[in-house]
Each structure stands twice: as structure tokens, then as C-alpha cells.
Amino acid sequence: MKRKLIFIHGRSQQFKDSIQLKAEWISAWKKGLKLNGLELPMEETDIAFPYYGQTLHDLVERSPEVAEIIIRGAEEDAAKKAFVRSVIEEIKKAKITDEQLETIVGSDVVERGPLNWPWVRGVLQAVDKYIPGGSGSSIALATNDVYQYLNSSGIRDSIESGVLKAISPGIETVVVSHSLGTVVAYNLLRREGESREWKVPLFVTLGSPLAVTAIKKALRPIGHPSCVSKWYNAMDPRDIVSLRPLDEDHFDISPSIENHLEVNNHTDNRHGIAGYLDDKQVAKRIYDALVA
Incomplete structure (x- = not known):
């Protein structure tokens, strides 16, 4: 029997036609x-494309003020604030220098560190200023979406339902996923x-945030899916969402994951799916897994 292929998209896909979105991936x-x-x-x-973009949008509050509320740290429970703070702190360590942050919030805030919320806001502002294509508000919303998926069973079940239907028992299925x-x-x-x-002969992750510590902790114990x-x-x-490779230093599992770290993603934020799927090596690996 021929192998199947499933594409699993990321966040910020609301208000899009699922057929058109699938066509863009292809x-x-x-x-x-x-x-x-x-x-x-x-x-x-024959390519499966379970679409949950509108579901995610409808279940997670999306008023224009949401990003600002997250950034301010207002009206957020302690667990979510800790999760957001951890993610932002890791982004800062990887992408933003103290000197860059100081130009935005001043030396006093930098010295007080991530336990004070002005520091968190400052890092997100530094993303806007110093990272080409970076968006602090997008990072805040993306972090919120991942948190909601990991911590809300209702949201998680709604997102997962389409994927569960798309993979059949005993049929070899290549799984290609992006971002969230x-x-x-x-x-x-x-x-x-x-x-x-x-049965998944090849699992492909593109622009994945799985190595981000807060996400990794929420999924413990990590391991290679059997x-x-x-x-x-x-x-x-340069992709600020993926941030780190899934290697032995950041996602240590056995057997280890093969990492291709030389993608030149041409999309504005270096994270778009088009800039991953049209990579020569990525495209060939998916192809080879399907025709094997």
C-alpha cells in the first residue's frame, strides 16, 4: 500500500480557506x-490537511487588546505569567544583548532581570527593534497559543480531533508539521x-519551538515516539520561533533527531512555511520517505 502524507499547520491561520491554505503548502x-x-x-x-486554524482562533480570545494584555502581564494567572516569562527569557538569552535591552528599558530594569514585568515587555520591544522581521506582539500571541494548547484540555481536544482522524492504524504515514x-x-x-x-516512517518538524525549555518541560518526559x-x-x-535546534544539547533523545540547520527561509519573519517547504533538502527528504 502506498504511503500517505499529512501536513499539520501552525498558528495564525484563521480566516483562511483550508483548501487554499493546503494549496499554498503544496x-x-x-x-x-x-x-x-x-x-x-x-x-x-491524497494529501491530508487537517485544518484547525479557525477553531484555535475561536477558542482563544482574539480581541485587539489581547497581545497588549499578555505583554503587560495584566489579568493573567501566575502559571501563564511564569510560562510567558520563561519563554521570553530564553529568547533574550539567545537573541538580545543586555546593551540592546538597556537602550529600551534602562540599566535599572535590566539589572532587576526577568522577574519584573517591565523587563519582559522590554525584551518584546527589543525583538521589534533589533530582530529583522521580528514581532514582539506575535511572539506574545504565539506563546499564549502554545500555553493554551498545553494547558486547556478543551482547546487541545478540538485541535487534535482532525489530526487523529487523518492518521489511520497500520498505514505508513509521513507526518510534516510546522510551528505550533x-x-x-x-x-x-x-x-x-x-x-x-x-506507523510513521518519517516525522518532519519545520520551524519547531519544541526545544524551548518551558515547552519541553510541559511535555516531559520527552522521548522519541515509538x-x-x-x-x-x-x-x-534566524527563525526566532524555533530558536534552537532539536539536538543533543537542547532536545536530547534516543535515537537522535537529524537536524538541517542551513535553511534560508525567504519569508519576512524567517518562519513562514513557504520558506521551509521550498528548501531543496527538505522537499527531497519528504519525497524520499514517500517513495521508499
Whole structure:
């Protein structure tokens, strides 16, 4: 029986037509295949694309003030504030210098460190100022979405329902995921893969935040999903969402994950799916797994 392919998208996909969004993923993959002198190895209709973008938007509050509320730290419970603070602190360590932060909030706030919320706001403002294509408000919202997925069973169940239906027991399925979708896919493969008799010859994560400490802790114990034969991760080092590779230093599991860290993502924020799927090596790895 031929292998199947499933694409699992990330956040900020609300108000989009699911058919058009799937077409955009396929179009980007085709561009990457063309660089290898290849064409799609399957019919487009055979590619599964469970869409949860509108569901996520509808379940997580999305008023224009939400990002500002998160950034201010107002009206947030202690657990969420701790999660957001941890993520922002890690971004600061990886991408923002003390000198850059000081130009925004002053030396006193920098010295007091991440336990004071003005420091957190300052880092997000520094993302806007110093990271090309970076957006502090987008980081705040993305962090909130991941937190909601990890901590709200209602949101988690709604997001996962379509993915669960798209993977069939005993049928070899290549899973390609992006951004928040990598967290969703990993969590499902780890939790459900063995009991549901899933067979995943290749699990692909693109622009994945799984190595971010707060996310990794929420998913403990981490490990290689037993239903997955090989795991391939790709990232652009400039992608502030993925932040770190899934290597032995940041996501130490056995067997280890193959990392492709030389993606030149051409999208504005270095994180867009088009800039990953049209990468020559990424496109070829997906192709090879399907025709094996």
C-alpha cells in the first residue's frame, strides 16, 4: 500500500480557506521538488490537511487588546505569567544583548532581570527593534497559543480531533508539521502512536519551538515516539520561533533527531512555511520517505 502524507499547520491561520491554505503548502513543496528535478509523487487529493486554524482562533480570545494584555502581564494567572516569562527569557538569552535591552528599558530594569514585568515587555520591544522581521506582539500571541494548547484540555481536544482522524492504524504515514503544529504532532505521536498502531516512517518538524525549555518541560518526559522510524528537523537559525535546534544539547533523545540547520527561509519573519517547504533538502527528504 502506498504511503500517505499529512501536513499539520501552525498558528495564525484563521480566516483562511483550508483548501487554499493546503494549496499554498503544496505549491511551496513543488518548488522545492523542482530544485531536485522532481514532481509530486502523489495526487494532491491524497494529501491530508487537517485544518484547525479557525477553531484555535475561536477558542482563544482574539480581541485587539489581547497581545497588549499578555505583554503587560495584566489579568493573567501566575502559571501563564511564569510560562510567558520563561519563554521570553530564553529568547533574550539567545537573541538580545543586555546593551540592546538597556537602550529600551534602562540599566535599572535590566539589572532587576526577568522577574519584573517591565523587563519582559522590554525584551518584546527589543525583538521589534533589533530582530529583522521580528514581532514582539506575535511572539506574545504565539506563546499564549502554545500555553493554551498545553494547558486547556478543551482547546487541545478540538485541535487534535482532525489530526487523529487523518492518521489511520497500520498505514505508513509521513507526518510534516510546522510551528505550533510540531508541538501538536509530537504530543500526539508520543501519546497515541503506539496504542493506535500508527506507523510513521518519517516525522518532519519545520520551524519547531519544541526545544524551548518551558515547552519541553510541559511535555516531559520527552522521548522519541515509538511509532516514528526517523525524525528530521529543519530550521533557519534566524527563525526566532524555533530558536534552537532539536539536538543533543537542547532536545536530547534516543535515537537522535537529524537536524538541517542551513535553511534560508525567504519569508519576512524567517518562519513562514513557504520558506521551509521550498528548501531543496527538505522537499527531497519528504519525497524520499514517500517513495521508499
